[in-house]
Amino acid sequence: MxxxxxxxxxxxxxxxxxxxxxxxxxxxxxxxxxxxxxxxxxxxxxxxxGQGNVHSHGFQRGMAGLTEQRGRPHDDFWSWRELMYRFLDRLDPDDIAAITAQAYAEMLETGYTRVGEFHYLHNAPDGQRYAAPEAMAAAIVEAARQTGIGLTLLPVFYAHADFGGAPPAPGQRRFISDLGGFARLVDASEKLLRKDDRLGIAPHSLRAVTPDELSHLLTLRPGAPVHIHAAEQTREVEASVAHFGARPVEWLLANAGVDARWCLVHSTHLTEAETDALAASGAVAGLCPVTEANLGDGIFPARRYLEAGGRFATGTDSNIQIDVAAELRQLEYSQRLRDRARGCLATADEPSVGGRLFRAAGTGSAQALQGAFGxxxxxxxxxxxxxxxxxxxxxxxxxxxxxxxxxxxxxxxxxxxxxxxxxxxxxxxxxxxxxxxxxxxxxxxxxxxx
CATH class of the missing domain: 2.30.40.10 (Urease, subunit C, domain 1)
Incomplete structure (x- = not known):
């Protein structure tokens, strides 16, 4: 005691x-x-x-600052992604454990006490499964155990390079699963977890998962958290419209049964109708303002979303900087820069910007990670x-x-x-x-x- x-x-x-x-x-x-x-x-x-961090790629902490040199006339998320693929090609499970432990220690030092690890690096460098398919997940659990942070493990299903079931690119070979192999991976990973750890399911994105695959994934762990990237970049939105005739968040809300178990990560590019509908769904918007600024993704419509009753939480995503306060500060500052105003996310009932954001993010993270806040x-x-x-x-x-x-x-x-x-x-x-x-x-x- x-x-x-x-x-x-x-x-x-x-x-x-x-x-x-x-x-x-x-x-x-x-x-x-x-x-x-x-x-x-x-x-x-x-x-x-303590707060929950709803979106982390722990291994990317080792890349912090390594992609800040201009590599071509128009650098963006997609050019950054190619550099990320080259870095991860070098990593083995011991490397993952070492880098992720560093990230998790920093999370705890800055006020995050639980992390949602969006874990998509499953395979060996040649693209084959390790003899123990959960080898990379075991490295993440080791890092959580060493640091003491609470873990919601989110194994990622990734099968395609783009909408319509396009074959994966060579740089994605370490992510790829089929449905049967992914189910076995989830089962094996679940056995590694500590008493108060949680397990969720993470279809990577509508680019990487077909509608039929998504329907199957949702049956693997009924009631478990579901996290998915959605509408992070305009190119993704345009490709979704070309393929589905609908934007990513629009399609998910109409076809996937999005509700309180879901966390839509980023959701950067929303129409007003999508913003209001996402708020009404009960899902959590998993916002990563520092990473979104670093990658040049865009600005989430937080002001309208919160006014509509939307729920949100923060994540550190690429772990370029790990800090609860920095994520909440950047969220407010992004709205100020767009609207040329101050106190954008405060209200008459909650006039403190920090107070409102801290409470809302804590409540949202507890929902998205099946943890607790308070x-x-x-x-x-x-x-x-x-x-x-x-x-x-x-x-x-x-x-x-x-x-x-x-x-x-x-x-x-x-x-x-x-x-x-x-x-x-x-x-x-x-x-x-x-x-x-x-x-x-x-x-x-x-x-x-x-």
Whole structure:
């Protein structure tokens, strides 16, 4: 049993002062506001719940900054993708474990306590399955176990290069599955998971999956999360219209039974009708604003979507930068740049931009990852403490703390993180950071010398 005492804490009903939280068996056993600190209490200043990261490709952390040189007159997502294919061709399961552990440690250090790993790198470099088809998934589970982060594993089905069942390109050979092989992969991967890990199904995109294949995939794990890339780039939208006579999100909403178990990742390019319909579906929009900005994807219509009651969560996608606050900040800033206005995603009822975005993203991530969000009895003990002495937090109270953290800090504001009751970050640093960093350095030294 562990007892934590906080000067102030964000609870589901709002901010409360002098809060004692008792942890048992990795879960929150009691929450007591207006409590004086007792002997043995571990004292901290500010508590907020951990967030879920709904979209990660862990191995891409090793690429951060390597694609920032102009390679042709018009660089875009598609030219970046070719560079990514060349990088992943070098990776084996040990490399995946080392790079992903580095990414997961950084996620915990910045306030993400659960990750949805959109895992599509299944095959050996020659395109054949490993002798153990779950070898790459095992590397991801190893990284989650080493760092302590909660995991929602999302094995990806990828069969085609483009709409209409086009044959896969050579650079996609490490992703490719048929339906039978994918079912076996899912079964084997599920057996690797820890007690509170989750499993979902991830049809990669309408480019990579035919309608018949999608229908079959939805039967593999009824009730499990379903994550899919949708409408990230205009070229994808144009190809969908040419093939289906409908845009990707439009087609999914009309034909795939999209509901609360779904997370549509990116959904960058939406018409107003699609925006309203996606909001009404109960699905979560999985937004990755930092990656979307890095790749030049475009701006999600967050203002209209939230006004229509839409649910969203954030992901770190390419892991070019890993930071809860950075994703929420970029989401708001993208709307400001487009609309030439401020406070775009606040409301009269929720005037704090940081407060509104933090709560909404936490609720959406819990839905999309089948996790939990909130310092609540019975929930996993996933708690983040902020440093009250950080310049962006001094003399702030209530949601002004969230505004200061999201818009005024640069990673130094987080002090400690507890994940499933275990303190995995202390003094802003992951408790296994040194060993993780040594392995990561050795892995990158070998990969980048190749």
């Amino acid at each position: 562990t007892q934590l005492w906080f000067e102030t804490a964000l609870l589901p009903q709002g901010w409360a002062d002098r809060v004692r939280v008792r942890l048992e068996g990795g879960r929150i056993a009691s929450v007591e506001p207006d409590a004086e600190p007792a002997t043995g209490d571990e004292r901290h200043a500010i508590a907020i719940p 310092i609540t009895v019975g929930h996993s003990a996933d708690i983040v403490s902020l440093d009250a002495e950080h310049p962006s937090l001094i003399e702030r109270r209530g949601d002004a703390l969230l505004d200061g953290w999201i818009f005024g800090s640069n990673r130094g504001a987080i002090d400690c993180v507890w994940r499933a009751g275990e303190r995995v970050v202390s003094g802003g640093v992951h408790t296994s950071r040194a060993g993780i960093a040594v392995r990561y350095r050795k892995t990158l030294a070998r990969l980048l010398a190749a």
